[in-house]
Amino acid sequence: MYTILIYIFLYLPLFVVIIFSFSPSKTIYGMSGFTLNWYSKLFSDRGLLLSLLHSLEVSIISVCVAIIFGTFGAFFLVRVKFPGKGLFSTVCRLPLVLPGIIIGLALLILFINLNVRLSMLTILVGHVAFTTPVIMFQVASRLQRMGRSYEYAALDLGANIVKTFWYVILPMIKTAIIGGALLAFTISFDEIIITYFLTGTWTTLPVFIYGMLRFGLSPQVYAISSVVLMFSIFIIFFMARFTGTRGEEMGR
Amino acid sequence: MEKELEIELRDITKVFGSVIAVNNANIKIKFGEFFSLLGPSGCGKTTTLRMIAGLEKPSKGRIFLFGKDVTDTPAFLREVNTVFQDYAIFPHMNVYENIYFPLKMRKIPKELAHPRIMNILNLVNMERFEERYSNQLSGGQRQRIALARALVNEPRALLLDEPLGALDFKLRIAMQNVLKDIQRRLSIAFVYVTHDQTEAITMSDRIAVMKDGIIHQIGTPEDIYNNPKTAFVASFIGEMNFLQGKVGNISSNNVEVSVSNHKILCKKIDSKIDRSEDVLVCVRPEKIHINPSNKMPNLIKSKINRVVFRGDDYEITTSFNDSSIRLVVGYTSWDKANKVGTEITIGWEDHDSIIYPLHMKDDIIKYA
Amino acid sequence: MKKPRVTGSYILGVPIFIWLLALVITPVILMFIMSFKLKEGYEVTKTFTLANYLLFAKNPIYWKVLLKTFRMSLTVSCCAILLSYPLAYFVSRKLKRFKELLFMLIIIPLWVSYLVRMIAWRTILGNRGLINSLLMAVGLINEPLKFFLYNQIAVIITLTYIAVPFVFIPLYTVLEKIPKNLIDAANDLGANEFRTFLHVILPISSPGLLTGFMLSFLIALGDYIIPQQLGGSRGMMFGNIIWSQFGFASNWPLGSVMGFALFFIASIILTLSQKFGYRQGTIE
Numbered sequence: 044m045y046t047i048l049i050y051i052f053l054y055l056p057l058f059v060v061i062i063f064s065f066s067p068s069k070t071i072y073g074m075s076g077f078t079l080n081w082y083s084k085l086f087s088d089r090g091l092l093l094s095l096l097h098s099l100e101v102s103i104i105s106v107c108v109a110i111i112f113g114t115f116g117a118f119f120l121v122r123v124k125f126p127g128k129g130l131f132s133t134v135c136r137l138p139l140v141l142p143g144i145i146i147g148l149a150l151l152i153l154f155i156n157l158n159v160r161l162s163m164l165t166i167l168v169g170h171v172a173f174t175t176p177v178i179m180f181q182v183a184s185r186l187q188r189m190g191r192s193y194e195y196a197a198l199d200l201g202a203n204i205v206k207t208f209w210y211v212i213l214p215m216i217k218t219a220i221i222g223g224a225l226l227a228f229t230i231s232f233d234e235i236i237i238t239y240f241l242t243g244t245w246t247t248l249p250v251f252i253y254g255m256l257r258f259g260l261s262p263q264v265y266a267i268s269s270v271v272l273m274f275s276i277f278i279i280f281f282m283a284r285f286t287g288t289r290g291e292e293m294g295r
Numbered sequence: 296m297e298k299e300l301e302i303e304l305r306d307i308t309k310v311f312g313s314v315i316a317v318n319n320a321n322i323k324i325k326f327g328e329f330f331s332l333l334g335p336s337g338c339g340k341t342t343t344l345r346m347i348a349g350l351e352k353p354s355k356g357r358i359f360l361f362g363k364d365v366t367d368t369p370a371f372l373r374e375v376n377t378v379f380q381d382y383a384i385f386p387h388m389n390v391y392e393n394i395y396f397p398l399k400m401r402k403i404p405k406e407l408a409h410p411r412i413m414n415i416l417n418l419v420n421m422e423r424f425e426e427r428y429s430n431q432l433s434g435g436q437r438q439r440i441a442l443a444r445a446l447v448n449e450p451r452a453l454l455l456d457e458p459l460g461a462l463d464f465k466l467r468i469a470m471q472n473v474l475k476d477i478q479r480r481l482s483i484a485f486v487y488v489t490h491d492q493t494e495a496i497t498m499s500d501r502i503a504v505m506k507d508g509i510i511h512q513i514g515t516p517e518d519i520y521n522n523p524k525t526a527f528v529a530s531f532i533g534e535m536n537f538l539q540g541k542v543g544n545i546s547s548n549n550v551e552v553s554v555s556n557h558k559i560l561c562k563k564i565d566s567k568i569d570r571s572e573d574v575l576v577c578v579r580p581e582k583i584h585i586n587p588s589n590k591m592p593n594l595i596k597s598k599i600n601r602v603v604f605r606g607d608d609y610e611i612t613t614s615f616n617d618s619s620i621r622l623v624v625g626y627t628s629w630d631k632a633n634k635v636g637t638e639i640t641i642g643w644e645d646h647d648s649i650i651y652p653l654h655m656k657d658d659i660i661k662y663a
Numbered sequence: 664m665k666k667p668r669v670t671g672s673y674i675l676g677v678p679i680f681i682w683l684l685a686l687v688i689t690p691v692i693l694m695f696i697m698s699f700k701l702k703e704g705y706e707v708t709k710t711f712t713l714a715n716y717l718l719f720a721k722n723p724i725y726w727k728v729l730l731k732t733f734r735m736s737l738t739v740s741c742c743a744i745l746l747s748y749p750l751a752y753f754v755s756r757k758l759k760r761f762k763e764l765l766f767m768l769i770i771i772p773l774w775v776s777y778l779v780r781m782i783a784w785r786t787i788l789g790n791r792g793l794i795n796s797l798l799m800a801v802g803l804i805n806e807p808l809k810f811f812l813y814n815q816i817a818v819i820i821t822l823t824y825i826a827v828p829f830v831f832i833p834l835y836t837v838l839e840k841i842p843k844n845l846i847d848a849a850n851d852l853g854a855n856e857f858r859t860f861l862h863v864i865l866p867i868s869s870p871g872l873l874t875g876f877m878l879s880f881l882i883a884l885g886d887y888i889i890p891q892q893l894g895g896s897r898g899m900m901f902g903n904i905i906w907s908q909f910g911f912a913s914n915w916p917l918g919s920v921m922g923f924a925l926f927f928i929a930s931i932i933l934t935l936s937q938k939f940g941y942r943q944g945t946i947e
Contacts, residue, residue: 046753049746053772056783116679123675137687141929142885144902148922149690152697155915172686233776236888249778268779275775350847370850383848387866400853
């Protein structure tokens with residue numbers, strides 16, 4: 044039915060990329076064979092491997108930082124009474140919801156004003172901007188659902204604040220933190236819109252791939268794209284297994 | 296086809312996968328009748344109701360509404376409406392729009408609809424609530440709106456699926472009276488699903504008692520109470536004592552059953568009973584008299600085990616040999632001198648003892 | 664029972680406020696300030712001027728592109744909804760067994776790289792791309808058709824492709840929550856399937872519809888990468904113009920004006936959708 048067509052629409056482009064990555068000819072004009080040539084070339088491309096490493100660094104570090112900011116933020120949002128929670132919530136969400144170009148632009152101007160040159164640090168800051176809300180709202184919704192009764196019960200049974208947090212609260216929000224972290228990691232690893240604004244000579248993988256596009260489409264591009272594709276799918280299944288996903292939690 | 300039949304179910308069976316939800320049901324509901332489907336959870340009563348409404352299709356059998364075969368007619372074309380268990384009030388419409396909805400579906404213009412809506416609101420005592428939304432109403436108010444919405448189209452019969460289940464006790468009693476009153480005034484058939492036997496008995500003209508998809512008995516409340524056809528019906532309606540014994544002499548008037556070395560005289564039943572057969576003997580607690588002054592066919596000396604004060608009466612549990620019997624004594628009739636351990640004489644008439652084949656033992660509903 | 668002090672105190676808010684201040688509030692304020700400055704050579708002047716705003720307001724090209732971007736974003740959102748709604752309706756209401764699986768299948772493209780998805784469409788639409796190769800192989804045409812790429816349509820298609828999962832998720836969430844008994848009640852009271860959809864399902868799903876529309880619109884509004892790669896000159900969007908202020912022209916103040924304009928528009932859209940997202944009597 045109609046729905047099947049849409050699924051085809053969604054997946055066909057991806058298959059095209061994968062298939063073309065095996066084409067031996069340098070252009071994509073017709074497939075004249077099947078080769079893994081381009082994949083092996085990936086491993087010898089130092090620039091690419093370096094940018095891959097950089098991407099991993101940025102994503103991991105920014106997620107770690109985001110966990111700290113985000114978890115505190117979640118507790119603040121859910122457990123503390125203060126006016127204007129709706130506004131606060133919305134503003135915290137801005138780096139995720141606003142078009143990336145605005146965030147990138149605004150942060151770039153921040154760095155211009157501070158006379159900071161574009162480097163890994165600038166990219167890192169940009170990533171922390173949007174990974175924090177991802178984790179914060181995941182944890183916040185878990186905290187909300189959890190309720191305070193467990194804290195009260197633990198205190199009633201003799202645990203002090205630290206013990207309550209460590210033995211009762213933390214284990215319960217653990218999966219929310221990890222789920223949010225995985226989500227944030229995926230978004231960060233693939234991010235180009237904001238990153239491109241904040242990149243100097245130190246590049247991440249998406250920026251590198253985008254640079255490759257200057258020379259036109261080539262099977263190399265397809266090869267690396269296919270690898271990224273597979274990696275993403277792998278992460279998703281891993282995420283699904285681990286957190287038991289529900290739609291609302293994955294949607295931004 | 297009898298002219299008076301409003302709703303008829305013929306050999307209706309409904310299967311879900313491997314589960315037989317309704318097994319060969321035959322029901323005839325008359326014009327203006329308050330008819331209840333009564334039974335424990337999972338007995339198929341709601342499924343049956345939904346088949347009448349057209350929300351489920353029967354696997355076998357035919358359904359007739361007001362003389363027409365509607366088995367293949369979809370729900371939105373049937374002239375019956377349903378009051379759902381959780382009311383199903385549209386959250387995105389206010390009370391007025393909710394009640395207008397069925398009229399809108401009939402393409403009745405606003406000018407003509409308005410007086411009808413106001414009338415029905417009046418009927419359920421919910422005037423001045425038109426602007427409210429579902430989340431601004433209490434349970435009882437929502438229930439009345441659901442009722443109003445189902446009635447505004449003047450359906451020829453109303454189906455109600457445990458509408459009072461979510462209400463607290465006093466409110467439930469009040470609403471039972473409201474419903475009965477409305478039914479009498481409108482003179483339409485009500486098909487009422489409930490698991491509460493008191494509710495069914497007080498409100499209905501006739502009741503169908505169901506278990507595991509099978510209708511055990513259809514009859515008036517008195518009928519079902521005094522002449523339960525199966526042990527299940529006997530146990531589900533009112534309170535009942537169950538004893539086990541062996542059949543002894545069978546005479547033209549009654550049957551003698553030996554229970555714990557006592558001979559008990561029982562009412563004759565229609566199906567065949569043999570001597571020495573194991574049977575269930577049942578007698579209702581309120582039919583048992585304590586230390587009766589006049590001569591009763593069944594007289595047993597038994598010892599008091601427990602005395603429970605229930606507000607308007609006492610429930611006494613006694614035992615003789617290995618059998619235990621509960622009886623009910625009114626507040627003023629109870630002699631407080633009778634304590635636990637006292638031996639008393641209990642007695643009852645022979646026509647108050649009912650016999651069932653022993654295999655019905657598993658059907659008995661026991662509430663601990 | 665005394666409230667646990669640590670989990671209730673204001674101290675918890677310190678990290679998030681630092682984050683907010685440094686990464687959200689300050690940059691936006693600085694961007695706003697920058698819009699009033701002038702760029703001379705490599706330096707930014709210290710004076711405040713409205714010159715950039717005037718420049719922006721007077722130049723018809725900027726406005727044309729902005730309007731075109733609006734139109735395109737609208738188109739993208741409508742297409743995304745037209746594609747996603749039936750899908751969400753089908754998967755959430757009509758399916759029993761494969762619901763989870765099919766839902767995941769739609770989410771997956773969302774987490775596949777944005778870049779890869781863009782590359783994929785460039786491939787399909789390009790001169791040496793899928794469509795042209797197929798058509799030539801079959802013999803329908805002798806030379807590659809140029810009209811598939813480097814125009815508005817290519818950009819719209821690709822942006823729709825990106826947006827569909829974003830629209831699907833809120834729609835699915837809302838549609839899934841509609842209790843079955845509401846549908847039963849509508850049927851019982853005289854509504855057939857179509858009228859039930861129109862009067863019950865559609866209104867109740869409207870918050871999800873609105874959220875999806877807003878997400879999709881904002882994605883399209885600010886995008887510059889897809890127009891850069893697939894739009895050519897005819898498919899240029901406002902994002903391109905902003906980008907070029909920071910790239911070649913290095914006219915940061917002017918770029919800030921545009922950036923702030925975009926920020927302003929986006930904020931309005933967000934506020935509007937927040938307001939109308941909570942209708943009276945929605946299913947919570």
